[in-house]
Amino acid sequence: MVKLKVKDVTFSYAREPVLEAVSIEVSTAEVLGVLGPNGAGKSTLLKCIDRIITPQTGCILLDDRDITKMSRIELAKKIGYIPQSLSHVFSATVFDTVLMGRRPYISWRTSERDTETVLETLQMLHIEDLAMRDVNELSGGQMQKVFIARALTQEPDLLLLDEPTSNLDIRHQLEVMHTIKSIVRRKGLSAIMAIHDLNLAARYADRIVLMNGGTIFSDGKPASVLTCENIRQVYGVEAEVNYNRGKPYIVPIQAIKAK
Amino acid sequence: MPPSTGEIPGTRTKSEEIRAEYKKFTGRKVLFILFSIVLIAVIAGVAATLGPYPITVTEVYSIIWHGLFKTPETTKELVVWNLRLPRIVMGILAGIGLAIAGTTMQAVVRNPLASPYTLGIASAAGFGAALAIVLGAGFVTGQYLIVANAFVFALLSSFVIYGLSRYKGAEPETMILAGIALMYLFSAMTGILQYFGEETAVAEVVFWMFGSLSKRSSWENLTLVSAILAVCIPLIMLKSWDLNTLSAGDESAKSLGVNVEQTRVVCFMLASLVTACIICFTGTIGFIGLVAPHICRMVIGGDNRYLIPASGLFGAVLLLAADTLARPPISPTILPVGLVTAFMGVPLFLYLILTRKKRYW
Numbered sequence A: 001m002v003k004l005k006v007k008d009v010t011f012s013y014a015r016e017p018v019l020e021a022v023s024i025e026v027s028t029a030e031v032l033g034v035l036g037p038n039g040a041g042k043s044t045l046l047k048c049i050d051r052i053i054t055p056q057t058g059c060i061l062l063d064d065r066d067i068t069k070m071s072r073i074e075l076a077k078k079i080g081y082i083p084q085s086l087s088h089v090f091s092a093t094v095f096d097t098v099l100m101g102r103r104p105y106i107s108w109r110t111s112e113r114d115t116e117t118v119l120e121t122l123q124m125l126h127i128e129d130l131a132m133r134d135v136n137e138l139s140g141g142q143m144q145k146v147f148i149a150r151a152l153t154q155e156p157d158l159l160l161l162d163e164p165t166s167n168l169d170i171r172h173q174l175e176v177m178h179t180i181k182s183i184v185r186r187k188g189l190s191a192i193m194a195i196h197d198l199n200l201a202a203r204y205a206d207r208i209v210l211m212n213g214g215t216i217f218s219d220g221k222p223a224s225v226l227t228c229e230n231i232r233q234v235y236g237v238e239a240e241v242n243y244n245r246g247k248p249y250i251v252p253i254q255a256i257k258a259k
Numbered sequence B: 001m002p003p004s005t006g007e008i009p010g011t012r013t014k015s016e017e018i019r020a021e022y023k024k025f026t027g028r029k030v031l032f033i034l035f036s037i038v039l040i041a042v043i044a045g046v047a048a049t050l051g052p053y054p055i056t057v058t059e060v061y062s063i064i065w066h067g068l069f070k071t072p073e074t075t076k077e078l079v080v081w082n083l084r085l086p087r088i089v090m091g092i093l094a095g096i097g098l099a100i101a102g103t104t105m106q107a108v109v110r111n112p113l114a115s116p117y118t119l120g121i122a123s124a125a126g127f128g129a130a131l132a133i134v135l136g137a138g139f140v141t142g143q144y145l146i147v148a149n150a151f152v153f154a155l156l157s158s159f160v161i162y163g164l165s166r167y168k169g170a171e172p173e174t175m176i177l178a179g180i181a182l183m184y185l186f187s188a189m190t191g192i193l194q195y196f197g198e199e200t201a202v203a204e205v206v207f208w209m210f211g212s213l214s215k216r217s218s219w220e221n222l223t224l225v226s227a228i229l230a231v232c233i234p235l236i237m238l239k240s241w242d243l244n245t246l247s248a249g250d251e252s253a254k255s256l257g258v259n260v261e262q263t264r265v266v267c268f269m270l271a272s273l274v275t276a277c278i279i280c281f282t283g284t285i286g287f288i289g290l291v292a293p294h295i296c297r298m299v300i301g302g303d304n305r306y307l308i309p310a311s312g313l314f315g316a317v318l319l320l321a322a323d324t325l326a327r328p329p330i331s332p333t334i335l336p337v338g339l340v341t342a343f344m345g346v347p348l349f350l351y352l353i354l355t356r357k358k359r360y361w
């Protein structure tokens, strides 16, 4: 079943369009990986989907409903978003930060169920030990997990993850990817994640869209998108693609000079 | 991962531990708030004994208590209720209002250096007052000339910022820069008035800017201030969770369902109204609005649901204490309270900064 439909979306911050006629679809229980070089428009696309910015043309349908017709709260109950750069100006405990994920459901008093949800999520991501720590004093990777936890306590149908593993060590990369994937499967969510690690994407994404210069360059199964030719054209990198248990496995060789 | 030491199977689970710790943390916040209320009562009692007419602390409390039910008659009662209490109550209200406005402003512009005056409101009010004092020009005539002028100009500057954020989007940077620009503009205009004004008028302007709790603390004025605080502060507190979400950035807050622009503008206008209605009676008492939120944040953390009431009450403690210290026999002459808050607050603040164990914002 189609969860999200992005149709012909065009967005520009100034005059130059950053997204040009972008169309993608995500189904229920699917993890979509968004790949592309720096500045390709991955983050911009995710922000459009969560209506943090509004595209100039095109439309975005969530469960066949136009997101511009939904209220912010309604959207927050359906979409969880984790920004690329995380910061927190004032001190707050990890517990309180994750609790903020309940904001779409309550405005002041928290209930037992809210506490329960937070505790479960902390446990799921193995960050219970951080619960009473200050978010400002966490490492980059710990912070990333806290924000993932916060998005999960929103109990969304669709998760938007902007480079969720950029600060994690290999063990935690695998762990977080596994957690996301299993939640998606178990609860029938959908997830879109912008990610730079081709191998991680190949392994955990059900489908991949490869972006370049604000357009979709290629869209399909990891094996059909992550080809030598595509990687060469989009990244300007010569790479070797092997297969490991049916999934492509990319070994970058070198940057192609004077692209 | 090595098994953590001291964890015996069958004892409390991790979740229960977190619950217990969180409860303790919440208890600490509530305790701090109660402690501040007690401090206010104590300092107010002591402050009411100060003055040429001798009254003991116990008498003060009894007079205040009985005065709640009947009009004061004896000299002692009249002294307490009509001479001493108004100033004390103004101190409490101003402390609460300025500290809460400061906390709100810091959250709104997402900057720990903000105060109620960051967006130019103080210099605008100062200019309004100076206009009234030096030229006698203003929006109303009579005894309320200075007050009304200060109030109107204070809000005028807020409306300029409001208009700008409607036009350009309510971004913290835009708001702060516009506020600083307004501050310079109004300071320059006040400067011109002072440059050409008469000596006595200029002195009065300077004195107004130091701030004073005794000059315009009639019960009518206090009623007016309390009414505005009673409306604005609950409204700000209703928004306290939304203010919390701003801390992680606008995008993050939006994704949690918060109407960021509206929250920012509404809270900023409420904080401005609170500030304006106080400083038009007291002058621009500085420091409380910047420091009270920080001291409280060091003690109870940054959750605005508790921080707003706590810093309000602690602001009242600070201002009341400063005003008490500013009076004979404790100090040689009556000092402007705005100066004493700085003399008292800066060492305390530096001490806290130097001894704190971790970063707190």
Ligand SMILES: Nc1ncnc2c1ncn2[C@@H]1O[C@H](COP(=O)(O)OP(=O)(O)OP(=O)(O)O)[C@@H](O)[C@H]1O
Pocket (backbone or CB within 6 Å): A013, A014, A018, A036, A037, A038, A039, A040, A041, A042, A043, A044, A045, A084
């Ligand atoms: N706030 C902004 N104002 C103006 N231009 C912007 C803004 N944010 C991004 N851009 C531009 O839009 C383009 C796409 O940016 P975007 O952040 O979507 O890229 P990305 O694919 O997420 O890149 P990265 O891999 O580096 O995160 C870039 O050229 C960038 O310079």
Ligand SMILES: [Mg+2]
Pocket (backbone or CB within 6 Å): A042, A043, A044, A084, A162, A194
């Ligand atoms: Mg990006």
